[in-house]
Amino acid sequence: MESTTAAFRENTAKALGDAKLRDALSKLTDGFPASRREAIARLPEFDALRDAARDIKDHVLANLDFYLESFEARVVEAGGTVHWCRTAAEARTAILRTCKTAGAKTVTKGKSMIGEEIAINEHLEEHGIEPVETDLGEYIIQLRHEPPSHIIAPAIHLSKEQVADTFRDKHRHLSPGRSLDEPRALLDEARGELRRKFIGADVGLTGANMLIAETGSIVLVTNEGNADLTYSIPRVHIVIASLEKIVPTLEDATTILRVLARSATGQEMSVYTTFCTGPKRQDDLDGPDEFHVVLLDNGRTGMLGGEFHEMLRCIRCGACLNHCPVYKAIGGHAYGWVYSGPMGAVLIPGLIGLEEAGHLPNASTLCGKCEDVCPMRIPLPRMLRTWRRRQFERRQTSYPSRAGLRAWSLIARRPWLYRLGADIVVAVLAALGRARGRFRWLPLAGGWTQLRDLPAPEEGGTFISRYHLGEHGDGA
């Protein structure tokens, strides 16, 4: 999809002024973290499972070629086809070709972040094929032509009134007298509409939460059951997945599933976890005749072995979004592309370029909460700093900020210089601020004093000078 990431500042200003968005975000970021805490409190092994999950993905990445070839061999044995794709364009071509061969007019879709990444819906539409999102949130934003604002709750930015307006606008058969005041009525309307689409679809397109090398299975996790209707009714099932989704065995997938739902929604387990292996068997009464896996690189091999290697462990649970003070304030759309939150701020520059997405790694307080809650223990703050360093090295930041950083690095690496400077600044501020005890305006600190006062320091010098003078808390 087109990115608006370069306009991050404008996006952010707009988001901060949106009262409805603020309400929606506070519901989300109160609800999910509280449920997560409860679920973890019930499972004493949770942290040990996180270690195990991290180790599985580290092992996979270190042997990725072996596991990819093994996965492919098992898919083929089960009667399926694997399409290797280097780029988003190749993946779009492979999917379109498979749909055309099947004579498809309608394609139902399970929610897929990779589908968003390669903008498959637009591509199918351009070629006369109707893609229908079936996850409720994803369906709503498809009708509104919006990107998802959260990995697992894509329509979280909308109120029920906005959803009702969208349905009245797009569902032409809807009688004006029909009440759509409550979420239940909205769900029933969408369920009815989507039932017809499920039954009539020619192709079902889903993502995959994992790919299993041992069996050639793909794993789908949903709460609605939409992915299951997507693969079990049409004649053709196409799976789109990026290559780092692979895990060795069913047991390894199981370990990761134990941390996935708990981290995402705080459920013990999502309602539906499905392992699909190949097409319909000889005597099966249902299931697709064809099973295709579109295996996408799109920049992943470039991350392998480098500074963003650990990002390939990500299982897209959304925990880092739910706990991020920046995401909580601005929501997902401000990030301007498919992903958002801390994982988005690390991933997006790698996928669409640091020139376009340079603001994102800077929109972080580096508070470290994302790494604390990450089930795969991805060092997100370290990676954000890596992007900042690269920006500095490539001179992509403004001259004043680079000059400021240079000056800072000069001072910070020389303790005597730092202390001298601090002594002078503190003495001057203490003297100037004696009368009022606070500053309403300071040169070079306008960003701070525009919105709040700066308290003047007490007389008597800096912390370090007072410490040296013997003002130790314990003995004083």
Next chain:
Amino acid sequence: MSDARNDILGAVKAALKQAGGAGKADTTTVVSASQRLGDPRANLIPARGRLGAKARVDLFIREAEQASATVARVSSLSGVPREVARFLAKNNLPMTLKVAPGIAEPAIPWTRETLLSVDEGRADGSESASVSRAFAGIAETGTLVMLSGSDNPTTLNFLPPTHVVVISASEITGDYEESWSQLREKGQEGRFMPRAVNWITGPSRTADIEQTLLMGAHGPQRLHIVIVDEETPAP
């Protein structure tokens, strides 16, 4: 396409080699990748499910109810039709059922319950309720394990608004790993995975509109589990 395959695998190998080779980057396990696939081992299994037979079934029931499923126990397979009729009547639902071929007459004596109108086969979206058979139940989270096949079509799990699942008490295991082992034992020549394995934990739900939790998003609004106590549970 084979160009893309070679390019991707080549890029993976080159990146790993540059990073110091598989051996160096992978300090986490002594088991080689091929051994790992040849002899799949369980990772850490939470202690929660490690219980005696009776406590295991009790935990399964608690967890399934926690996930908003309803549970009933009957003493034998022949008691299932009466329980299903009771459940439908209590919820004011039509007395019509689509049942999985594996548990149609004579496996379960449906015709004894004269109020029920029973048909067998896959679902097409017109049914109001279905009945299928679980392969296993997982006490850890109250999860049902369903296998696809001619005796147990997948569509029965998802299309009808009410889904009833029959399971023996002896089929309830502590954890998922145990059910994978059982499935592997059942298979022949390494081909043990059916087309679809469905783990089901409670009825379908969504919270996509204003975080309001609603049951019955696309799949069933009601999940009713009937546990049959007939077989002697494993010690």
